[in-house]
Amino acid sequence: MVYKKVKAALIVAGLAFCATGAVSASQGMTGASGAMLSHTCAGCHGTDGASVGPASPTIAGLSRDYFIEVMLGFASGDVPSTIMDRIALGYSEEEIEAMADFFVKKPFVPAKQEFDQSLVDLGASLHDRHCERCHADGGTFADDDAGVLAGQWSPYLRWTLADYRAEYREGPARMHREMREMLEREGEKSLEALISYYASQQ
């Protein structure tokens, strides 16, 4: 699919800067602090996990459980990824926990990005109807262990939603059902409406 190629191209640009660091820093380092380990993530995820986008998500201020689960999911292949599988495999579970402890305390900084104002109200009502029960407070709430949607980079959300829709990434059965129902009722523009709503929260 086209979006995979575009995503890969955007990420390769980032890789040139940070892949070497990620490998060397994760090898032979035992007992390294979360802060030390997190330096290797900054090239793509920004200082303290606040990504300057657009292909790498912001990873600050997520919940600890979500952070650990998604990192282990990348490593095992349960969560599909373009590069995080290789990166996650470079760390022990303890190192992943140490990084989680570091990043969850940092603020989630909403991305400064453009969005389609005419779709925001529709996105807000679709969110309330189909997503709010598990992505509370308009998708800002981290502690329901489902990531943070509000203020996340739109290209990242677009790719991630496409992965769920294609059932390439497996989410809760109820989430797949809500997405299917929404797409049947409202059509393709519903996804862009949600993305505009999340991007409008700055």
Ligand code: HEC
């Ligand atoms: C070369 C760029 C790059 C580097 C370096 C990198 N990441 Fe990522 N990260 C990504 C991309 C891109 C994604 C989206 C998944 C994918 O396609 O691989 C992602 C996704 C994630 C996610 C999931 C976020 C969510 O909301 O679900 C976490 C957590 C994460 N990275 C943590 C880290 C940590 C911790 C490090 C440092 C050890 C790191 N990443 C290094 C590019 C990078």
Ligand code: HEC
């Ligand atoms: C039944 C609860 C539930 C519902 C309803 C739900 N989600 Fe989720 N969602 C989750 C959980 C749990 C995760 C964590 C990751 C996983 O399980 O794949 C998640 C993850 C996500 C992610 C990935 C976050 C990231 O940082 O990568 C996106 C995007 C997402 N959901 C969007 C939506 C949208 C849009 C809706 C409404 C159409 C929705 N979800 C409805 C529970 C739900």
